[in-house]
Amino acid sequence: MSDYFAYTPGTRPTGREVARLLGFRHFGIRPPGYELDLLIRWGSRRPMPYASKILNHSEAIRQASDKIRTMRALQEAGIRTVPWFEDWESAKRACDNTIIFGRTRQGMQGQGIRIYDPLLLHNGVYPVEPRLPDQWYSLYREPTREVRLHVVDGEVVRLQGKYLDFPEDQQRQPFVRNFRTGYRFRAPRRDVHMSRKEMAIEAVRALGLTFGAVDMLLFGGGQPAMILEVNSAPACSPLTAESYAEAINRRIGRSY
Numbered sequence: 001m002s003d004y005f006a007y008t009p010g011t012r013p014t015g016r017e018v019a020r021l022l023g024f025r026h027f028g029i030r031p032p033g034y035e036l037d038l039l040i041r042w043g044s045r046r047p048m049p050y051a052s053k054i055l056n057h058s059e060a061i062r063q064a065s066d067k068i069r070t071m072r073a074l075q076e077a078g079i080r081t082v083p084w085f086e087d088w089e090s091a092k093r094a095c096d097n098t099i100i101f102g103r104t105r106q107g108m109q110g111q112g113i114r115i116y117d118p119l120l121l122h123n124g125v126y127p128v129e130p131r132l133p134d135q136w137y138s139l140y141r142e143p144t145r146e147v148r149l150h151v152v153d154g155e156v157v158r159l160q161g162k163y164l165d166f167p168e169d170q171q172r173q174p175f176v177r178n179f180r181t182g183y184r185f186r187a188p189r190r191d192v193h194m195s196r197k198e199m200a201i202e203a204v205r206a207l208g209l210t211f212g213a214v215d216m217l218l219f220g221g222g223q224p225a226m227i228l229e230v231n232s233a234p235a236c237s238p239l240t241a242e243s244y245a246e247a248i249n250r251r252i253g254r255s256y
Helices: 009-022 058-065 067-076 088-094 194-206 238-252
Strands: 002-007 036-042 051-055 100-103 114-116 136-139 145-152 155-164 183-186 211-218 226-231
Touching (some): 002 009, 009 036, 058 067, 067 136, 067 194, 088 136, 155 238, 194 211, 194 226
Parallel strands (some): 036 051
Antiparallel strands (some): 145 211, 211 226
């Protein structure tokens, strides 16, 4: 019996670092050939041997990686999300002259997004109507801040803000905020209200995860926050990886 830290090829850099910080001798992409005392899944849904204790079960990761299932689970738990729809006509009726994002169920880091701009309507027709249906749709909302709250075992262990560090990249795609369009997560200029932290904790719990990174939009004027997604294997800076390792060790009862 032993411990194993499982990650996916796309999450290898952070997965390896968190496993190293945790002091795991056994980690990687392929399952080991023996039963486990402890299994920690960093975004991995691969079949694994029996484990006495699991942090982030494969079914919870599967739900978090499926954006429609995520949205349904959050709404069923009473957690506010960005406005979203499973069909084009519903999204178009509700768009109130805002951008519509056509999305894929498994998209990450802004991949698979198609943009429909109602300001470019001509005789009631979008310049680019979906030739094939997107898998789901969301309405664009311009936030005053976008933050990422890293949650482990019912505690926000690190807070990051999303900032436009490379504005020359952002001009290529002004509505999608990701690495390719010049945005980076880093330490925020100010904290968020405790209610936002509680919202992030509830989102991770609603998906059945032990830990995860919650992307949240904040608005001025007393408007409620909205959740974009919950990531079960976020790419982390060294400080954030340390925060995960410290919190996970507390969860499994080991000193860091």
